Amino acid sequence: MSVNMTSSPLSSPSQIFNMDYQDALALLVTIRDMAIVQFHRIPGSAILTRYIKMSYQHDPARSVIELCLVIFAIQYLLAPKYSTQKKNFVKLRPDEVDELIEDWTPEPLVASLTEFEQEQIEKTPVIAGPTGTKVKLTNGRTVTNLASTNFFNLANQPALAESAITTLRTYGVGPCGPPGFYGTQDVHMDCERDIAEFIGSEACIVYAQAFSTISAVIPAFAKRGDIIVVDEKVNFATQKALQLSRSTIRWYKHNDMEDLEKVLKKVEREFRGRELTRRFIVTEALFEDGGDVADLATIVKLKFQYKYRLILDETNSFGVVGDTGRGLTEYYNLPATDVDMIVGTLATTFVGGGGFCCGSKEIVHHQRISGLAYVFSAALPAMLATTVSEVIKMLRENPENFITPLRENIKTFHTALAKTDTLTITSSLVNPAISIALNGKREMSDDEQDRLAQDVVDECLANGVLVTRVKRIALPAGMSKGPKWFGWNPAMVIKVYVSSGFSKKDCEKAGSVIRSAVTKVVGRKR
Secondary structure (H helix, E strand, O other), rough: OOOOOOOOOOOOOHHHHHHHHHHHHHHHHHHHHHHHHHHOOOOOHHHHHHHHHHHHHOOHHHHHHHHHHHHHHHHHHHHOOOOOOOOOOOOHHHHHHHHHHHHHOOOOOOOOOHHHHHHHHHHOOEEEEEOOOOEOOOOOOOEEOOOOOOOOOOOOHHHHHHHHHHHHHHOOOOOOOOOOHHHHHEEEEHHHHHHHHHOOOOEEEEEEOOHHHHHHHHHHHHOOOEEEEEOOOHHHHHHHHHHHHHEEEEEEEEOOOHHHHHHOOOOOEEEEEOOOOEEEEEEOOOOOOOOOOOOHHHHHHHHHHOOOOOEEEEEOOOOOOOOOOHHHHHHHHOHHHOOEEEEEEEEEEEOOOOOEEEEEEHHHHHHHHHHHHOOOOOOOOOHHHHHHHHHHHHHHHEEEEEEEEEEEEEEHHHHHOOOOOEEEOOOOOOEEEEEEEEOOOOOOHHHHHHHHHHHHHHHHHHHHOOOOOOOOOOOOOOOOOOOOOOOOOOEEEEEEEEEOOOOOHEEEEHHHHHHHHHHHHHHHHH
């Protein structure tokens, strides 16, 4: 039965309620047909109808989601406007606004300097002129410089200076752009090739900043959910890189290979049967905190056994460790390809700037599009790249002219400083950055320890020897001490940076001054 609404109109709503089921169904069908006819009269309705039919046929869920979005958009557009201002808002006169601004005191961006920090700034020595084994301070004094990482005394070497000046006149001060845009120059590619060939890796990438190199390398490969097994005494830059990666961190006891294997076995048991994730081992070659040497041979063995990738930070070892300065892989007589990523700095031994990462071609290529410090930073100045290449050439031709005297001076310092019980040398004999731990009272507060170490530095300077100390970095809010926090909180440590430019007499004299200063200051505190 069909209902002809034009010929038999419903005169009142009561007729609708009095219809039987078939009449009501016929009425609904008629209304639908009329609505369809009216809809097809709208321009573009055929296209919309065809799209809905095809969409529903291939992906009904998508059609439902799109319908919800359309309803939400219509509801949002028709929603009444609202204001964040309160109804009792009082409009101030201009003079009242000015008065409130004058009374307002903004929160400081950084904490105010403590009395001790202010004293440090006032007493910090300033060098006038080039850096070398002997430097002149702005107050006119000439002191022995043991506070510079100029390990081969090349900072003011005439040949390097001339090469840098020539490059500066040819290329300018800097490329003024990221390497991936227009910052890459031929000297950068030459520098990367020279470093890769020197270490023995397939490829190399050069970053413009030393500190941010490892902070960009680790997050470029390790993401949330990946596993990184780390020595608990890695340096602060590596700690920040781990934090940026947001990976799952597992710590092992410092340079303890048995504990490292226990951690690797625990990870294997914990993640057995789960989806395969990227896994890394991260360690330093020469540790910034303590100065000892990593057991790379055992780490490489465990890396292959448990199928991990290895990231080695050679910041303190590249150029000075090994018979020819090629780093820890040469020291252990291992091929550089056994280490997946070798990271280091070019700002110390090589008197240049920036940092590098060596590895396979795939690893290096990935960083050119994913290493944030590479992609979003201006490229290394050309004159620093050529300086690095020149130093590598010098090390290749005559490594004994640099490595041998440096080793002798390190031994001389160790001998001179080992004659007292007020200090302990924790660094290795191959490390030119000698870490001297003061045997003071460990129950002292952090501020008291800092003052004690600074007193030793001041006493050495008063006797013509410039040294430095390791400075702590305050704990971030909400973090506690221990290996699982990101910070830098060493004990009382004096740093002595040895150079091959010192004579044996210079080393013995400086060692005697440091030993006497430590004995005097620590003895006074007791």
